[in-house]
Amino acid sequence: MTPARPFRDVVPPELLSPWRTPERDALQKTARDFARDLVLPIADELDPIKGEMPPALIEALAAQGWFGITVSADHGGLGLGVFEYCLVSEELARAWLSVGSILARGQGLGTQVLDADRRATLLARSAAGSWIGSIALSEPTAGSDLAGVQTRAVRDGDDWLLTGRKRWAGNALAADFVEVLARVREPEPGESRSAGLEPFLVVKDRGVFPAGMTGTAIDKIGYHGFLTWDLQLDAVRVPDSDRLTGLYGDEGAGADAGGFASVQRGLNIARVHTAARAVGVARAAVEDCTLYLQEREQFGRPISDFQALRFALADMAAEVAQARAFWQQVAHLLDEGLPAEQESAAVKLL
Structure with missing residues (x-):
């Protein structure tokens, strides 16, 4: 195994x-x-061979409490905010992008069930790292435009049957559940195009897909550490109790319980979290570049002595900051x- 390059604070994290x-x-x-x-050290060994992060690493993250950074202390979480969640994720992504990302599979994801007691139980499991999920929103023809989702949920007695195709479902096979966005009805005249979309909780065992769900791993050029899936759903049965609401338990009386509200709320957080992880990766690039400039010699001296390269490095460091x-x-x-909807979209773009 190639020794890991040391961290170097070219862009000091404590600015x-x-x-x-x-x-x-x-x-x-x-x-x-x-x-x-x-x-x-784990990333240096496994990322070049497209390996998956080992269970021991997941357990170590859970022991730090980082799957529950934004979960309230009443449910066993750290009770902190989006800021701290992104702060930790930036540092982890600096070492391996997927480790910063796996934290998003906790943080109360997949806990907004109708039953309050069960919600509390799932929140505690989420905070402890024993309720780690996957999000299946995107489809071949619906990505940023989630109102174009075509996966259908059809009522069958006390259950729902989910049928459709999902793309870019990270960690789906290794997860405890897959949160699937599906359409239960068409919008009425005058309604938003997103009307009739609801998220469903597909509970599963780690390492297997449930009945009616099959998956093909997507071959990626990067972002290794967990597999990303193309999922086919053929009448996947979900009880009505696993239809998710838009409530996390802290909104107060009169809050909108529509399930799509939870998706919208979560996406704003996901966008800034993506930006923080990208900063971590960019820091790694700047730091590795700096070390290379100091090691590589031309004309009898390190190329870090050349002013043109110093200018380029300064620009890189400033952009990361x-x-x-x-x-x-x-x-x-x-x-x-x-809500910071425009701001969260802009920071993800940057």
């Missing part, structure tokens, strides 16, 4: 920020040490209860 606190600094250092000491400042701003807005 001054109006949202910086001693508690966040401590959390960031813990995540950075974890990424350097545990994640990076800019992107970090933006995701921190958007995460702060979300923690303040603002």
Whole structure:
């Protein structure tokens, strides 16, 4: 195994920020040490062979409580915000992108069931890392335009039968459940195109697909660590109790219980989380580039002495710092209860 390159703070993770606190600094250092000491050696070994992250690594993440960063302390989580969630994920993604991503499969995902007692149980499992899911939203003809989803949910007594095709379902085979977005009816005149879309909880065992669901792993050029799936659903049976609502339990009386609301809320968080992970990967590129410039020699000296390359490196470092400042701003807005829909889309683009 090739020894891992050491972390180098070309873009210091502790840059001054109006949202910086001693508690966040401590959390960031813990995540950075974890990424350097545990994640990076595994990534260097498994990523080149498109390997999957080992169960021991998942267990180590769970032991830190990081599957429940945004889950309330009442349910066994850390009770922190989107900011801390992204802070940890940036550091983990600096070592291996998929490890920063796997945290999104916790954080209360797949817990918005109708029964309050069961919801509490699932939240506790999510926080503990024993309720890790997969999200099946996209389809061959519906990605950013989720209103174009064609997967159907047809009522059959007390159950629903899901039929359709889903793309880009990360971690689907290894998950405890797959959250599937499906259409239960067509929109009425004057309604939004998203009317009639509902998320369903397909509960499964790790390592197998449930009856009616088959999958083909998508061959990716990167983003290894877990498999990403093209799923076929043929009358997958789901009880009505596993139809998800838009409620997490903290919205108060009168909140919209429509299931698509939970998808919209989750996507805004997912976008800034994607941006934070991208910053982690970009930091790794800048740091590795810096080390290479110091090692590579031309004309009897390191090429890091050449001003043109220094200019390029400075531009790279500045762009990474800019992107970090933006995701921190958007995460702060979300923690303040603002939807930040345009901002979350913009930071993902950046």
